[in-house]
Amino acid sequence: MKILVVGGGGREHALVWRLGQSSRVEKIWCAPGNGGIAAEAECFPIDPGDVAALVELAGKLRPDLTVVGPELSLVNGIGDAFGQRKWPIVAPTAQAAQLEGSKIFSKEFMERHNLPTARRYGTYDQASNAYAALEGLPWPLVIKADGLCAGKGVIVAKDRAEAHDFIERALEKNELGPGGRRLLFEETLQGEELSFILLTDGQRYAPLVPTRDHKRALDGNQGPNTGGMGAYSTDELLPVELRDTIINTIVEPTMHGLAADGIRYQGFLYIGLMLTDSGPKILEFNCRLGDPEAQAILARADFDFAEALADVAAGRLEPRKLKWQTGASACLVLASGGYPGKFATGKRIEGTAAAERVSGVKVLHAGTRQQLAANGSSEMVTSGGRVLGVTAAGRTLNAALSSVYAGAEQIHFAGMHYRKDIGGHVMASRGGTAA
Numbered sequence: 001m002k003i004l005v006v007g008g009g010g011r012e013h014a015l016v017w018r019l020g021q022s023s024r025v026e027k028i029w030c031a032p033g034n035g036g037i038a039a040e041a042e043c044f045p046i047d048p049g050d051v052a053a054l055v056e057l058a059g060k061l062r063p064d065l066t067v068v069g070p071e072l073s074l075v076n077g078i079g080d081a082f083g084q085r086k087w088p089i090v091a092p093t094a095q096a097a098q099l100e101g102s103k104i105f106s107k108e109f110m111e112r113h114n115l116p117t118a119r120r121y122g123t124y125d126q127a128s129n130a131y132a133a134l135e136g137l138p139w140p141l142v143i144k145a146d147g148l149c150a151g152k153g154v155i156v157a158k159d160r161a162e163a164h165d166f167i168e169r170a171l172e173k174n175e176l177g178p179g180g181r182r183l184l185f186e187e188t189l190q191g192e193e194l195s196f197i198l199l200t201d202g203q204r205y206a207p208l209v210p211t212r213d214h215k216r217a218l219d220g221n222q223g224p225n226t227g228g229m230g231a232y233s234t235d236e237l238l239p240v241e242l243r244d245t246i247i248n249t250i251v252e253p254t255m256h257g258l259a260a261d262g263i264r265y266q267g268f269l270y271i272g273l274m275l276t277d278s279g280p281k282i283l284e285f286n287c288r289l290g291d292p293e294a295q296a297i298l299a300r301a302d303f304d305f306a307e308a309l310a311d312v313a314a315g316r317l318e319p320r321k322l323k324w325q326t327g328a329s330a331c332l333v334l335a336s337g338g339y340p341g342k343f344a345t346g347k348r349i350e351g352t353a354a355a356e357r358v359s360g361v362k363v364l365h366a367g368t369r370q371q372l373a374a375n376g377s378s379e380m381v382t383s384g385g386r387v388l389g390v391t392a393a394g395r396t397l398n399a400a401l402s403s404v405y406a407g408a409e410q411i412h413f414a415g416m417h418y419r420k421d422i423g424g425h426v427m428a429s430r431g432g433t434a435a
């Protein structure tokens with residue numbers, strides 16, 4: 001098989017890494033890829049949002065399978081464009097991707113099919129109406145921009161001032177871009193979050209191993225929201241009873257809802273859950289693998305990933321083929337100084353080879369690129385906010401965390417920062433201490 005992977009972050013490096021381990025795979029291309037992916041796949045500098053350019057590329061390369069990472073390609077219709085040409089692809093259609101691309105579409109879908117989710121208070125496109133609606137609502141209040149906003153479209157506002165500021169930035173100053181022109185107000189749910197991701201061919205589905213990510217920049221879940229500072233997976237996140245509840249009250253009704261609405265869904269369906277006192281409730285759908293959840297999930301994959309994805313594209317997924325290493329895994333994100341605010345790029349990265357000498361560690365690249373050094377050799381430098389994801393599986397969560405932290409200690413670039421407590425609260429609840 002020759003496979004084209006679309007995207008250029010840590011998730012896509014994880015996809016390339018696992019696909020490359022399949023004996024069926026003879027060639028991997030990636031668009032655009034990054035500094036680390038370039039060592040494992042031939043890269044083409046194409047913007048993942050540019051579906052026409054991706055169609056042109058695939059027309060030349062003729063991949064046996066295309067696997068899509070980022071939501072922008074999906075929302076812009078790569079699934080439809082390839083589907084019309086009968087080119088095998090793992091990607092939901094643009095309509096299906098509205099489950100992520102429009103929070104209001106998604107909320108209406110959940111309401112229509114009686115899926116457990118936060119109660120909707122209203123939707124607004126006029127600032128004056130949105131300000132007026134704040135009267136009488138309980139705090140904290142969740143406000144979501146309808147469209148894609150690069151992870152900046154949701155606020156859990158603790159008071160009126162915060163809500164007012166967000167509404168003003170979205171609806172009056174247009175600071176969130178077109179995705180922020182409509183807002184959804186909803187109830188704040190309390191509990192622990194859990195990422196539950198399915199692989200589906202539209203009819204059959206296979207749940208991937210459960211993960212939890214860490215969105216805040218700083219230890220103890222402090223500081224601003226980020227794209228994700230780390231993730232871990234362990235079966236202990238999902239006791240059998242909880243798993244059954246999620247399958248029965250959320251997954252099955254979601255699959256039926258998709259079918260009832262005539263939405264063909266082929267690919268990864270990410271269900272972000274809040275485990276509330278009254279049961280699991282849906283926070284959001286994403287139409288793709290999460291990042292860095294994908295890194296932690298794929299670290300535990302123990303099956304032929306290329307074969308499973310080809311089966312999905314052909315509409316013949318066999319869920320029992322997806323097998324997982326028992327135990328746990330973790331991915332620790334090493335970020336640029338200042339991220340998620342302003343940060344500099346072009347900082348030289350050292351120590352990734354030493355990190356990979358730590359048993360079981362794989363360094364997955366996100367914001368990196370190769371450049372020519374002064375002495376004529378090539379060197380790896382930072383090119384984004386999230387730079388590397390140090391990833392490992394282990395027999396226990398402690399073992400996986402020990403490996404990723406030992407790996408991280410080998411790596412250096414100016415300004416590098418990372419969280420010290422990935423997976424920490426699980427360890428604390430067992431009486432251990434955070435790594």
Ligand code: AMP
Nearest residue numbers: 118142154156186187188189272283284
């Ligand atoms: P979303 O993009 O909808 O998942 O929102 C991003 C993050 O905001 C989630 O991972 C939650 O931490 C938080 N969030 C979203 N909706 C709610 C809600 N209704 N109640 C509490 N937190 C929420």
